[in-house]
Amino acid sequence: MVVQNIKFHPNSSNLSSNVYSQLRLKLITGDLKPGEPLSIRRLANEYNYSAMPVREALRQLASEDALVGAAKKAYRVPDLSSEEASKLFYVRAALEGASAEIAAKKVLKKDVKYLKSLSLSMDFAWKKNDSSSFLEQNFLFHSYIYSMAQNPVLERMAENLYIRTGPWLAQGIKNLSNSNVWEKSHDGIIKALSEKNSVLARKLIEEDSSWGKQLYQTDV
Template sequence: MKNRSTSLREEIEEMIAVGQLQPGHHLDETELATQFGVSRTPIREALIQLASMGIIDMRPRRGAQVATVSPQQLVEMFEVMAEFEAMCGRMAARRMSKSEMSDLEAAHLACKAASNTDDTDDYFYQNEVFHKLIYQGSHNEFLSTQAMNLHRRLRPYRRLQLRVRDRVKMSFHEHDQVVAAILAGDGEQAAQLLRGHIIIQGERFADLIASMNKLKAAH
């Protein structure tokens, strides 16, 4: 069972992921405690957890604020994420059990249903399940943990990326190829496809930055 600080961390993390708390936003412990109806202690513990994940910055005498990521940092983080995903996919194609493959196919169908309704938020959550199953399917706990940590760090940006026109449909098509490669046991193909699925460059990066700027302007 989750303790209060962990559930608070997840709620605040979700607010950051959906853009309710923007990069650079100051996080006031007293305001958050009032908002969630708790004392400042679990709020402080939740903020420390978020700081350890790199999602917020905590500085002496300046308090906590949502971490700001530069375009260059964002590119670098997506580059590393792409390699993590490639490694997970390569191992998952060799190591996934039949039941794990069935779970992956079920998650893929859930992504399809969300894609067909054009519900980007629903697709975002189903997409998270899909990728987490690939991490776990690598049967390399260290790699899976590192991939999940960076995945969480990039949540706000992965979510924004899905709001770019036609990105959900393209993402599902890419998933389709990844699933086929994993089910066929083709680790190299799965790795190559997942690397391409995650990496952002050229037009996709420009679209992501434009989406970020548009969200900032709306706030």
């Protein structure tokens, strides 16, 4: 697996951050479904940790709205209404667009190379029907574009929004039979970036980003 490739938070030093990273990944790959409850003790047992690191990880994710937690009730993966999901995708598209526009002005050859390799991996995973790997690499693709803008603030917020759309993307992908619209979309984005066409890059990323939005569309 490619799990280790994902560069999440710096603090791999403590258990709490381990749990945090692993849960984040599970949100992206669709291992956690909308509405699914997460019990501290159950997870602690599963990871062979004590309850302490797990609860801190859950609280942390909840503070980022990647999970929800009511008082004295189990934490859950948010089960958004169509309207809420739509708003989420809206903001994500805005931030991804902004990232892409800046990225296009700073793009290097190695960047294009890396994005192409990711696109290939995704194609591979797709043909193998490995949706988990596919989704993970899709995250890496988008995440890399955020990072190209070289604004850590922007990058982190865009990543957060991606995580939160994760369970919805994972769900949406299954209804997608085997048309590979995404491949054309990503190729177009890479091309626009490599040509430093910032306007086009923004436009295409915004479209790609709201690819999932249309599945839950009810107009903002």
